[in-house]
Amino acid sequence: MAYYRNFDAPPPDPVVLKKLTEQQNEMQQRIILQKPDFDLKLIAGCDSSFIGEDTILSAFILLSYPDLEVVEKVWHHGPVELPYIPGFLAFREAPNLLKAYEKLQQKPDLIMVDGHGISHPRRLGIATHLGLHLNKPTMGVAKKVLVGKYTEPAVTKGSVSPLVYRNEVIANVLRTKDKVKPVFVSPGHLLDLESATSIAMACAIKHKLPEPTRLADHYAGEFKKLV
């Protein structure tokens, strides 16, 4: 049975939660935020969808940059081990995403993830988690805030507003389309906030979501029909 609201779900095991939190605290020490040290020629977008209660399907879409032409599409599906717990999304979705990633013939210079990067209580959003596991530059583009406060950016495309948490700017609230709800852009690993923001903007052509994650989101739903 699925729960209407996630807080109707049974409380997570505190022992497991403590263990996962400690793992994030340890991983946090290895995060590197810096100016990109790569030439962006290939960018990947990834996202997951669910088939029923306990099967996850992840998709990776590889695009050329800055053309944004689709170069490759792969997907992988398997069982999920954990329930969704705010702040621990990566432990639920990353395992399957990593298996899909292995299927790519060519590897991207940067991965854009559907979710947060360092804009997380312990700076370990799923984009950062994946970046550390792959030792690859990653950035996150989320549709909703997880932590932090911000003021609404102007209604025109390109407007930005900082997302602040504990006196630090952890993401940029970016308006990628006129009069449409903004997205939350944050670096994941091996990238900085400014670069992540400009790349997100450069990938937002005629939709709210930048092409990499928009297409990954789209195909995750299409591939599901094939299962």
Add this chain to the structure above:
DNA sequence: GCGACAG
């Protein structure tokens, strides 16, 4: 103690 809470 009372809310908030990625996908």
Add this chain to the structure above:
DNA sequence: ATCTTGTCGC
């Protein structure tokens, strides 16, 4: 994430 209909605007 997922369940769902019509509706508004470019």
